[in-house]
Amino acid sequence: MKVRRPGTPGGCLEMEFRHLRYFIAVAEELHFARAAERLHIEQSPLSRAIKDLEFDLGVRLLERTTRTTRLTWAGQVFLDEAHRVLSTLEQTIASTKAAAAGYRGTLRIALSDCIAQPWLAALLAQCREEEPDVEIRLFEVPLAEQVKGLRGGLYDAGFAQAGEVGEGIVVQSVWSDPLVIAVPARHPLLAHKRIPLVELIRHPLVLCHPEICEGYYRQIERILRAVDAEPIVAEHAATFDLMMTLVAAGYGLSFAKESHMMACRHPEVVARPLAGRPLMLTTYFLRPNTEPSEPLSRFSTRVVAAENSNSSASA
Numbered sequence: 299m300k301v302r303r304p305g306t307p308g309g310c311l312e313m314e315f316r317h318l319r320y321f322i323a324v325a326e327e328l329h330f331a332r333a334a335e336r337l338h339i340e341q342s343p344l345s346r347a348i349k350d351l352e353f354d355l356g357v358r359l360l361e362r363t364t365r366t367t368r369l370t371w372a373g374q375v376f377l378d379e380a381h382r383v384l385s386t387l388e389q390t391i392a393s394t395k396a397a398a399a400g401y402r403g404t405l406r407i408a409l410s411d412c413i414a415q416p417w418l419a420a421l422l423a424q425c426r427e428e429e430p431d432v433e434i435r436l437f438e439v440p441l442a443e444q445v446k447g448l449r450g451g452l453y454d455a456g457f458a459q460a461g462e463v464g465e466g467i468v469v470q471s472v473w474s475d476p477l478v479i480a481v482p483a484r485h486p487l488l489a490h491k492r493i494p495l496v497e498l499i500r501h502p503l504v505l506c507h508p509e510i511c512e513g514y515y516r517q518i519e520r521i522l523r524a525v526d527a528e529p530i531v532a533e534h535a536a537t538f539d540l541m542m543t544l545v546a547a548g549y550g551l552s553f554a555k556e557s558h559m560m561a562c563r564h565p566e567v568v569a570r571p572l573a574g575r576p577l578m579l580t581t582y583f584l585r586p587n588t589e590p591s592e593p594l595s596r597f598s599t600r601v602v603a604a605e606n607s608n609s610s611a612s613a
Contacts, residue, residue: 332370460513
């Protein structure tokens with residue numbers, strides 16, 4: 299996209315990215331006053347900038363009335379592309395600064411579904427020790443955004459708890475974590491040393507958010523479908539901390555990774571295993587199905603080694 303305005307090339311480039319930021323704010327808020335407040339500018343220049351952008355593109359991006367603002371189909375497409383362009387710019391700036399600081403390579407690793415495993419910390423520590431000149435940047439994003447970023451070149455690889463992400467991405471299981479039930483202290487189900495799933499389903503549940511923790515949610519949903527009863531969902535929580543807060547407050551019971559419960563103990567929450575065969579939550583390593591760069595190839599080798607080490611320890 300080229301902005302047809304007088305001025306230096308640098309000025310034109312700055313104007314272009316300013317227009318993208320303005321448009322993203324309006325498209326996400328769908329309200330010019332709120333968007334202007336978010337951008338810390340007056341509403342009048344914001345409205346004028348959006349009109350100029352539409353004129354330059356020769357496309358209508360927004361449908362506006364006195365009461366509503368909504369995206370056209372072209373506006374929705376432009377919003378996705380604007381996010382991608384600005385993300386690429388931010389990553390380019392970060393990579394340039396990393397090179398100036400002495401790094402000889404960069405890996406952009408996306409994390410979805412509240413990935414916070416002990417093995418991930420050990421893996422990153424190993425990478426820092428063995429290749430200190432390769433910078434690893436982490437991005438916490440929803441699964442859908444990770445998959446889109448892997449296909450679009452925004453991320454080099456990622457970790458998530460979903461093994462079915464479509465074509466063009468290599469998926470490899472790397473860790474299986476036992477699932478336990480997070481129970482409020484003094485709850486009647488604590489009479490069970492191991493909680494039967496049929497008993498659990500009779501009580502309100504606090505589940506992870508189906509979009510923010512999509513892969514995690516999919517695996518829990520499969521477990522719940524094994525019982526011929528509709529679960530009572532009291533709340534959806536976007537983070538593990540909020541989930542434990544709601545459990546401690548008595549809103550309901552929840553599924554949790556054993557490692558998470560051990561690392562983040564809450565005095566008002568008790569962990570109980572499920573009755574029967576242990577249920578596991580699997581974490582997957584994702585990367586584009588293309589020839590990897592040398593840093594990514596070495597990173598993948600370490601991930602595989604960590605997987606083999608974990609499998610041996612579990613055997």
